[in-house]
Amino acid sequence: MTTGDESPSACDYLVIGAGATGMAFCDTLLHHTSTSSTPPTVVLADKHDRPGGHWNDSYSFVALHQPSRGYGVESERLEPVGDPNADTHRGTRDEILDYYSAVQQKLESRFNFRFVGGTWFDMNQLGGSGSEGVYQLQSQSSDGATSIRVRKRVVDARYLEPDLPVFVGPKFTYDDAVVKCIPVNELPIVKSGKHYVVIGGGKTGMDAITYLQTEAKVAPSNVTWVVSDGVSIKQQRSVIHAHIPVTSHF
Numbered sequence: 001m002t003t004g005d006e007s008p009s010a011c012d013y014l015v016i017g018a019g020a021t022g023m024a025f026c027d028t029l030l031h032h033t034s035t036s037s038t039p040p041t042v043v044l045a046d047k048h049d050r051p052g053g054h055w056n057d058s059y060s061f062v063a064l065h066q067p068s069r070g071y072g073v074e075s076e077r078l079e080p081v082g083d084p085n086a087d088t089h090r091g092t093r094d095e096i097l098d099y100y101s102a103v104q105q106k107l108e109s110r111f112n113f114r115f116v117g118g119t120w121f122d123m124n125q126l127g128g129s130g131s132e133g134v135y136q137l138q139s140q141s142s143d144g145a146t147s148i149r150v151r152k153r154v155v156d157a158r159y160l161e162p163d164l165p166v167f168v169g170p171k172f173t174y175d176d177a178v179v180k181c182i183p184v185n186e187l188p189i190v191k192s193g194k195h196y197v198v199i200g201g202g203k204t205g206m207d208a209i210t211y212l213q214t215e216a217k218v219a220p221s222n223v224t225w226v227v228s229d230g231v232s233i234k235q236q237r238s239v240i241h242a243h244i245p246v247t248s249h250f
Contacts, residue, residue: 008114010149011043014135015157016121018046019053020071022157023100027073030111041112043148044104045137049117051100055093057164059185061211064090065203071096076103123156165204172199184208187216194222201227 013029015022026044033040048056055062064071068079068091078099079086091099107113122136122145135154138145165183174181182190184204188211196218198208209225212218 008041008043008116008148009146010041010151011114012040012150012152013042013155014121014148014150014153015042015044015155016046017053017157017161018044018048018051018100018104018115018117019055019157019161021160022046022053022155023051023103024073025155025157026107026113027075027103030107030113031075034111039112040152043114043116045116045119045121047118047120047140050097051104051115051117052097054162054164055096055100057166057185058093059166059183059204059207060093060188061215062207063092064096065206066090068095072099073103076106123154170199187211195224196222197224197226199226199228201225 015026022044026042029040030042044051046053050056067087068089069077069087071091072078076099078091078096079089083089104115108115116137118140120138120140122138132149132151133154134147134149136145137148166185170181184207187208196212198205198212205225205227209223212223213220
């Protein structure tokens with residue numbers, strides 16, 4: 001848990017997942033119900049030690065592909081105040097993690113809100129009846145588990161949680177004697193690569209291409225970009241095995 005204190009024993013809302021969805025839900029709920037006669041008690045639990053969801057696991061050079069002004073929670077702007085380029089500012093990984101930590105601290109100082117990090121949530125209800133239920137929060141750093149009574153609702157904010165290549169292996173076969181296959185997180189530490197294949201045409205693939213060209217100074221002739229629009233896995237394998245000794249998968 002982030003603060004080192006014991007986990008709370010009861011709350012009105014238990015929110016699972018402290019990424020963009022979970023943080024935005026808590027922020028809006030608390031700001032729009034704080035004037036009621038009985039403001040809600042909210043606990044936000046996450047497997048990471050700090051809020052920010054997948055930004056905790058993303059590659060170091062990642063940044064938003066949209067202006068910061070369209071991202072984050074309702075009550076707190078992400079783009080720098082007073083920055084003449086605020087309208088086009090795109091938050092970096094470190095900026096976004098610092099932003100969500102600041103939002104956490106503000107919510108904890110103003111409302112009945114607690115962030116509990118480093119925990120797994122058990123969806124199986126241990127007890128209770130009606131709208132109330134008792135659940136478990138399992139610490140990742142020990143064998144201990146804490147029971148928590150939820151008076152109103154468990155809100156699962158993990159439905160948009162992505163499968164990150166740093167945790168999920170490639171969905172294709174390759175000859176590891178010929179090809180070194182790495183997640184994009186390892187690009188900054190790869191020193192032996194001369195030829196690269198980037199697999200995937202989404203945001204991560206575009207970030208990898210940009211990094212290789214602008215930061216790693218890899219010549220365009222030494223980078224192959226495979227986008228699976230009409231290209232079969234068999235064709236992708238042949239491209240990789242025929243030409244590329246170092247590749248990154250997405």
